[in-house]
Amino acid sequence: MIFKKISYNSPAVLTFAGLSLLALILGKITGDITTVKLFSVYRASLADPLTYPRFFLHVLGHASYSHFIGNILLVLVLGPQLEERYGSAPLIEAMAGTALISGLVQFIFFPGTALLGASGIVFMMIIMSSITGARKGTVPLTMILVFILYIGGEIIDGLFTKDNISQITHIIGGICGAVFGLLLTSSGRKHH
Numbered sequence: 001m002i003f004k005k006i007s008y009n010s011p012a013v014l015t016f017a018g019l020s021l022l023a024l025i026l027g028k029i030t031g032d033i034t035t036v037k038l039f040s041v042y043r044a045s046l047a048d049p050l051t052y053p054r055f056f057l058h059v060l061g062h063a064s065y066s067h068f069i070g071n072i073l074l075v076l077v078l079g080p081q082l083e084e085r086y087g088s089a090p091l092i093e094a095m096a097g098t099a100l101i102s103g104l105v106q107f108i109f110f111p112g113t114a115l116l117g118a119s120g121i122v123f124m125m126i127i128m129s130s131i132t133g134a135r136k137g138t139v140p141l142t143m144i145l146v147f148i149l150y151i152g153g154e155i156i157d158g159l160f161t162k163d164n165i166s167q168i169t170h171i172i173g174g175i176c177g178a179v180f181g182l183l184l185t186s187s188g189r190k191h192h
Contacts, residue, residue: 011083013076013080016079016095016118017072020061023035023038024062024068036114039054039057040114040115041055041103041107041114042111042113042115043107043112055099055100055107058102059098059121082128082129090184094128094176098172098173098176098180102172102176106169120172120176121173122173126174126177127173127178128184130143131177131182132181143178155167155171
């Protein structure tokens with residue numbers, strides 16, 4: 001027999017995917033009440049105790065199964081290599097930082113809309129992945145090209161396309177990926 005056991009090879013990524021699936025299931029069971037109350041970020045009273053967790057939890061919420069699959073498949077493809085390279089804790093810190101920054105931007109600058117989904121995390125991972133092979137003190141050309149193509153495309157889409165996609169979240173995710181990736185690479189934080 002070739003396979004002896006299944007390995008929980010990427011705990012941060014697999015746990016994130018599982019929590020996102022749980023949030024989707026809870027949303028369907030509750031008629032989207034939990035999706036709105038817990039797994040979306042929007043302008044709400046600072047006296048509401050759920051306002052603060054939503055700054056982080058919105059990345060777990062998804063509007064539909066196709067929205068979930070579109071984001072989580074990319075997280076499952078990109079995340080394990082990042083978790084192997086940098087370790088679980090630094091990846092969780094990067095994911096939480098991206099969630100918080102995108103949640104705060106949504107809360108402060110877009111009071112009439114709600115944000116949910118892991119697309120900011122996906123864009124963070126895309127940019128971080130392009131940095132993975134960088135040596136200390138260098139900025140890889142692949143990261144620059146990916147950043148220009150993805151972020152440039154998001155800026156153009158944001159200016160000329162009216163859809164339900166938050167290009168600003170993609171841009172924030174990309175910027176966070178560049179910052180976290182360069183910080184982790186320059187600090188030499190690696191998981192062995």
